[in-house]
Every structure is written in C-alpha cells, then in structure tokens.
Amino acid sequence: MTASGFDTHDHGHCMAQALQTAEETCARKGLQLTAQRRRVLEILLREHRAMGAYDLLDVLRADGLGAQPPTVYRALDFLVGHGFAHKLERLNAFIACAHPGERHAPxxxxxxxxxxxxxxxxxxxxxxxxxxxxxxxxxxxxxxxxxxxxxxxxxxxxx
Amino acid sequence: MTASGFDTHDHGHCMAQALQTAEETCARKGLQLTAQRRRVLEILLREHRAMGAYDLLDVLRADGLGAQPPTVYRALDFLVGHGFAHKLERLNAFIACAHPGERHAPxxxxxxxxxxxxxxxxxxxxxxxxxxxxxxxxxxxxxxxxxxxxxxxxxxxxx
DNA sequence: TGGCGATTCGTTATAACATAACAGGACACG
DNA sequence: CGTGTCCTGTTATGTTATAACGAATCGCCA
CATH class of the missing domain: 3.30.1490.190 (Ferric-uptake regulator, C-terminal dimerisarion domain)
Structure with missing residues (x-):
C-alpha cells in the first residue's frame, strides 16, 4: 500500500489517512484519542521524521501550549503502546507508524x-x-x- | 564454541580467554589496551551481564579509583568500537562480547x-x-x- | 636532544533523555 | 450525589551521555 519512506509521496494524504485510522481504531477499541495524544500524533505525522521527546515538546510550546516532559511522554506511551507510533531505540526518538492498523513487528x-x-x-x-x-x-x-x-x-x- | 549465555559455564575460564583475545587483538592491530580500558573490560567480563555506564562507574569507585563519567564512556567507546563489548540500545547498557575476535554482527x-x-x-x-x-x-x-x-x-x- | 604531533586521561560542567509523585478535573455509573 | 477511573498539570528529580579544556605520556625525527 504505502510509500517506502524514502520515496516522495502525498504528505497531506498520508497524514489524514493515518489520523483517520487512529480515530477509527480508538473508537473500535474504546481508547481515548485525547487532544494531547492526537496533537502529538499530528506533529509526528506532519514532520514525518524521527523526533526526540523534547523536540515534540518544543513544537507544542511553539504552538503556545504550556507543556512539560511528562505530558509528552504520556502521550508517547499511549501512541507507542497502541501501535500508532514507534520508538527508535538507536536514536532515542519516536516516529509515527507507517502502517497503522496493520498488525506488525516493525x-x-x-x-x-x-x-x-x-x-x-x-x-x-x-x-x-x-x-x-x-x-x-x-x-x-x-x-x-x-x-x-x-x-x-x-x-x-x-x- | 561457546555457551549460550543462559547456560552455566566456567566463568574464570571464559573471562581469562576473552581478556587474552583482547590483548592479542590489540597487539596485532596496534591498539592500546590501556589500564582503564582493560579495567572496564574486566568488570564487564566478571559481572557477565548488561551494565549501565554508571554501574561501571560505581564499581570503579568502589575499587578506590576516582573516576568520572567521561572516563567510563571513553573506555566503552574503545571497547565497543573494536568489538570487545557491545551496547544494548534497548537497555542503554553494555556487555562484554561473547565471541571476541570473531567477526560478527551481534x-x-x-x-x-x-x-x-x-x-x-x-x-x-x-x-x-x-x-x-x-x-x-x-x-x-x-x-x-x-x-x-x-x-x-x-x-x-x-x- | 629538543620540539612536535598524536593519543590518552583528569576534571568541571552541562546537555539530553526519562520518570516519580501528588493534586486536581472530567466523566461514567450506580 | 458520591465514588472510582482515567487523564492532565506541575514540581522535582533521576538517569544517560557529551562538550570542552588542560596536562601527561610517548613515539618520531630533524
């Protein structure tokens, strides 16, 4: 289905699709895609690259929201725990899942x-x-x- | 050749052998297995488990040597760089190589x-x-x- | 033999990554 | 309308890793 990640592709589309998948999955499983969690996922999707937790924090703050590290880490725990994002251990960084919904060991x-x-x-x-x-x-x-x-x-x- | 790591085995022997291999390899390649580097390798071999850099630091200090984080990280850089130890990214920890000398992607x-x-x-x-x-x-x-x-x-x- | 470069080490400080702990708010459910 | 659960805000701190600078050592060779 999806571009390799090194290929160029329609960003807006892939972002919208991933968000929709996340919403549907949460609705189906009774998970709460709260504003914070959705916001962090949006940033990861928009940037489309591996980001450290503090990079995410900077973006949140630049957008005028006061935020502290636990806020970001809690959102990331949720997203990673439910497969909407992944942690890159080698980089101590996080990235939006490229195949949300599909069960996979990334x-x-x-x-x-x-x-x-x-x-x-x-x-x-x-x-x-x-x-x-x-x-x-x-x-x-x-x-x-x-x-x-x-x-x-x-x-x-x-x- | 070697035990699986979950099996019990002759610790003293495997440690001595690994140290000797490291010495020989360094001699052959013109690398300096200095006191610090050897010391850190010995600790990793003796403990025979994944250890954080600060765990190593504690051991060094318990042995009466004043030491600071850079000392440990420098020794680890050397050991990892030349294949005498490995970093476990998932644990942010280090472990002595189980097959020193053999070329391998662990x-x-x-x-x-x-x-x-x-x-x-x-x-x-x-x-x-x-x-x-x-x-x-x-x-x-x-x-x-x-x-x-x-x-x-x-x-x-x-x- | 005296200077030079390369490598290693000591030390101070700080950066980068992550979590503990507790209080308050929203909301569902009986 | 009380109670439990989940989520969030906030303060503080813990853990992992590196920057930067100076001094000691050693081989090299002019």
Missing amino acids: SFLICKSCGLVAEMPSEGISQAVMTAAGGLDFVVDRAVVEAEGTCRSCRGAAA | SFLICKSCGLVAEMPSEGISQAVMTAAGGLDFVVDRAVVEAEGTCRSCRGAAA
Whole structure:
C-alpha cells in the first residue's frame, strides 16, 4: 500500500489517512484519542521524521501550549503502546507508524546521511529471529530491529 | 564454541580467554589496551551481564579509583568500537562480547524475567535484514537486533 | 636532544533523555 | 450525589551521555 519512506509521496494524504485510522481504531477499541495524544500524533505525522521527546515538546510550546516532559511522554506511551507510533531505540526518538492498523513487528531503516527513517517489511526478519532464538530455547515477545546505512538518494548524491 | 549465555559455564575460564583475545587483538592491530580500558573490560567480563555506564562507574569507585563519567564512556567507546563489548540500545547498557575476535554482527536475546542477555547466531538474521533493505534500495552498514522474551529456565520457573 | 604531533586521561560542567509523585478535573455509573 | 477511573498539570528529580579544556605520556625525527 504505502510509500517506502524514502520515496516522495502525498504528505497531506498520508497524514489524514493515518489520523483517520487512529480515530477509527480508538473508537473500535474504546481508547481515548485525547487532544494531547492526537496533537502529538499530528506533529509526528506532519514532520514525518524521527523526533526526540523534547523536540515534540518544543513544537507544542511553539504552538503556545504550556507543556512539560511528562505530558509528552504520556502521550508517547499511549501512541507507542497502541501501535500508532514507534520508538527508535538507536536514536532515542519516536516516529509515527507507517502502517497503522496493520498488525506488525516493525523493522526500521535509518539513513545515516539524511536521517530519514523508513519501516521495512519484517516478515522474513521476524522469522529469522524466531528461528535463531528458538535454537537457544528462548521465546521472543518482541524484537527491536533497526538497520543503519545509506538510502538510494544519498548514495546517488555521494557518487 | 561457546555457551549460550543462559547456560552455566566456567566463568574464570571464559573471562581469562576473552581478556587474552583482547590483548592479542590489540597487539596485532596496534591498539592500546590501556589500564582503564582493560579495567572496564574486566568488570564487564566478571559481572557477565548488561551494565549501565554508571554501574561501571560505581564499581570503579568502589575499587578506590576516582573516576568520572567521561572516563567510563571513553573506555566503552574503545571497547565497543573494536568489538570487545557491545551496547544494548534497548537497555542503554553494555556487555562484554561473547565471541571476541570473531567477526560478527551481534544479535541479542534479553530475558525480561531474569535480565540475562545472550548473543545469538545472527547469520540468518543479517541475511534477512539485507534482503528486506535491498528491496528498498538501501545499503545496510550495521543492524541493531535485540529480541526480548523469556529464557528456558525462567519459563520453567513460571510453570 | 629538543620540539612536535598524536593519543590518552583528569576534571568541571552541562546537555539530553526519562520518570516519580501528588493534586486536581472530567466523566461514567450506580 | 458520591465514588472510582482515567487523564492532565506541575514540581522535582533521576538517569544517560557529551562538550570542552588542560596536562601527561610517548613515539618520531630533524
């Protein structure tokens, strides 16, 4: 369905769609997409990049809302907990989910040159992790997979 | 060659061997395994678990050495940079490499119950990551792979 | 042998990331 | 209309990591 994250695409559309999906999902599951939570999700969608919690805080404040760190972290806990956003452990940063609604164990590509982050297909990776872990008799709940490297356009620019 | 990390094994032996490997590798490559660096590596090997930088600092201080955060972080930069230790991004913690000398892209298993960490075989995982990334025309330098779950003995204890 | 550069280390301070704890408000439900 | 639950505001603090600068050491070589 979706652009790779390194490709250009219709921002407005993808943002509106993600928000709508979040609203529908919350309605269906009885979750409260409150103003704060929605606001943080909107910022992540609009910026379309990995942002630190304090980056988000700066944006909230620039928009004239008084806010403190716990406000942001609480919103992020909700969004991450319900799959509307993800945390990038390598960057201590957060990003809106590229496939909200779809059940997935996210895997990320992080371009060291331009800083862009994309979700990549993770079925094969999850499978490989399960297999390797199973060999040590370990049951995996969740796997952090974050690959760093260079995206196509940055390789092109370097050449 | 090596125990899984969840298995019991001869600590003294694995520690001595790892230290010797580090010394030989440094000698061969012209790297300086200074007292500080060696000290931090020894602590990581002895404790045989993931430790925060400030945990290491506490141990150094308990041993009577005045030390400040940069001292520890510099030693860790060296050890991680040359493959004698790894950083666990998920935990913001560090652990001695279980296979020093062998070239490898480490993948980890983190038991949420007992906190133990093991390196797991990563060939299949690296392959899967490359494949997925290649599909988006992305070249991977390095992949963080950290799976959380439950090890065998903790599952046994829970049952 | 004396200066030079490179590397390491000590130290102070501060930046960046994250949470504890408690009070108050909104709202549903009996 | 009381009570419990969930969410938010606020203050303070805890945890992780780095910037910046100066001094010590050591190899190199003119």
